[in-house]
Amino acid sequence: MKIGCPTEIKPQEFRVGITPNAAQEAIARGHEIVVQSGAGVGSGFDDDAYRDAGAVILDSAEEVFASAEMIVKVKEPQSSERKMLREGQVLFAYLHLAPDPEQTKDLLASKATCIAYETVTDKSGGLPLLAPMSEVAGRLAPQSGAWALQKANGGSGVLLGGVPGVRPANIAIIGGGVVGAAAARVAVGMGANVTVLDRSVPRLSYLDDVFMGRLTTQYSDKGAVIELLPRMDMVIGAVLIPGAAAPKLVSRDQLSLMKPGSVLVDVAIDQGGCFETSKATTHQDPIYEVDGIVHYCVANMPGAVARTSTIALGNATMPHMLAIADKGWKRACADDPHLMKGLNVHAGQLTYAAVGEALGLESVAPEDVVNA
Structure with missing residues (x-):
């Protein structure tokens, strides 16, 4: 799978979605990593660190979104980024959709598959991708x-x-x-x-x-x-x-x-x-x-200490990112019910009930789209 990591554009957000170590792990499994130039600078990772890991550096976010099958970010996609998402593409990031009807509308319209860090669970009922932040x-x-x-x-x-x-x-x-x-x-x-x-x-x-x-x-x-x-x-x-x-x-x-x-x-x-x-x-x-x-x-309070936050978040998200890349999102979710809890949007459908309740929108069970 080709995995893309754009530069975060939310104001004063210095974190990055993929660390060089995570890129190296993915590349060792046969995946491709493309990173927007300068994406890791705010967290202390220059372009050469990604090149040394085997990643390809691209000049613009447009190139990253256009070429990648999965986009890995930190913060929710901003308006300009949401316009670049496409049907069949996977977005793996914090989304926080419940208080954000505009983002929810745009993600549904994109028909992308959107997996939210903050709703992925673990065996103890915790939120392992939210916990480090x-x-x-x-x-x-x-x-x-x-x-x-x-x-x-x-x-x-x-x-x-x-x-x-x-x-x-x-x-x-x-x-x-x-x-x-x-x-x-x-x-x-x-x-x-x-x-x-x-x-x-x-x-x-x-x-x-x-x-x-x-x-x-x-x-x-x-x-x-x-x-x-x-x-x-x-x-x-x-x-x-x-x-x-x-x-x-x-x-x-x-x-x-x-x-x-x-x-x-x-x-x-x-x-x-x-x-x-x-x-x-x-x-x-x-x-x-x-x-x-x-x-x-x-x-985005953790963005103030971007290096610590990026490394901590990368440690938590990397196994799930690799599972999605290795198996595809559908098989990865079918094999891991805790990852399935992270599925919020797929192909124009809302798949997280709490978001639907907050925004007054209909939702379907994530199991229904995974097993379809």
Whole structure:
């Protein structure tokens, strides 16, 4: 199979879909790799690194899309990229379709086969292709929020760890999954007072054991959130429903409960955000203010640490990319029900129910198109 890797064009996105090591693995199995010139530079991989792996360097995205049977990316295809997709072509990337009707419409119109990293599952029920980026985003969240708390950035001027005689910041993390646990690890390490909310008592018990009392756990419901908001200097939204739009955990009216200059960090913004006032921002212009509350809602947080993120993502995606290339997408999905969960669009049909529910569109079971 000929596999193509274009340069990411989403603003301030420096990651790349295929590392030189992944290219070398694919080429060793008899596949061809074509990479757009400069695609890996933001992650520290120059064109020569890909040439040394055996890949062919092409000048433009148009050439990559036109020649490749499978396109491997990081972020969802932008409008200009979606126009280059064609029937029978496979797209393997993060898609986050639930809050994005325009992208969904374009992918359906392309009649391409689109497999989303974020809905591929594993035997334990986890999301193995989302997990490494969730780890990165979770670890970045307190760091980014600490920057937003600085007075020059519109924040209240509170230092996360405080100093002797001055209390540290209070941070609430809503969601105790991969993102929440990673955020808690960094926030606790920075010396903040941390409360993690989740609806799973076993998960709260696990976090209590792991952190050995260095954070507070609390069952998550509307009353608990309302009770905590007035005391918090930062709230990190870390709730995910696989493939579906994120639930709104803090309403605009509830912003009035928070102290002026407090910070909301919305790690769920790719799925529409978990605060009512969230809207996607970029690394270039990451924050905005609503009713005196600073919002940090960068939609590709891991792109800020592109080399670490690219290598971590490549480690997770490479086995699936190779399976699709070796067997073809249909056989690969038939052999691996967890990969089948990643199938979101095929030949003009929506194949992920949660996206259909979010957008009011009809969907079919992925098994139906795989077994057709």
